[in-house]
Amino acid sequence: MEKQKEEKGPASRAENLAGSAKEYADLQIDAMKLKMAESLSVLFSKILYSVTLLILLGIATAFLASAFSWYIGDLLNSKAAGALTTASLFVLFAFVVFLKRKTFFIDSMVRLFISMLFETTNQEENK
Numbered sequence: 191m192e193k194q195k196e197e198k199g200p201a202s203r204a205e206n207l208a209g210s211a212k213e214y215a216d217l218q219i220d221a222m223k224l225k226m227a228e229s230l231s232v233l234f235s236k237i238l239y240s241v242t243l244l245i246l247l248g249i250a251t252a253f254l255a256s257a258f259s260w261y262i263g264d265l266l267n268s269k270a271a272g273a274l275t276t277a278s279l280f281v282l283f284a285f286v287v288f289l290k291r292k293t294f295f296i297d298s299m300v301r302l303f304i305s306m307l308f309e310t311t312n313q314e315e316n317k
Contacts (some may be wrong), residue, residue: 229306236302255280 255276263272287294 232306 259272259276260269261272262275263269266272266275
């Protein structure tokens with residue numbers, strides 16, 4: 191009977207409210223930590239995927255450049271001319287990438303981060 195009287199008093203209601211608010215804040219902090227862990231794991235997996243892909247593409251490009259250099263060298267009857275032609279193409283490609291660096295790198299990274307951070311928010315709103 192004493193317990194029922196204590197629960198009905200304004201002081202106990204305030205204590206219950208404070209306890210509920212603290213529990214809610216703790217749950218929100220835990221949810222934020224889980225979202226951050228998910229975002230970081232997606233980020234690191236995409237970085238690892240990108241690095242692996244770049245390494246494999248670099249190896250393939252090296253072999254293709256070598257074969258192209260030999261082929262052009264045979265056509266021009268000069269291995270040096272074939273190597274210079276291949277190097278010139280790489281310099282031209284590097285210049286184009288330098289001119290388009292904002293489009294290729296900065297804008298795509300911003301879109302990636304926005305999609306990662308707001309993807310979970312949109313999924314939660316749809317539930």
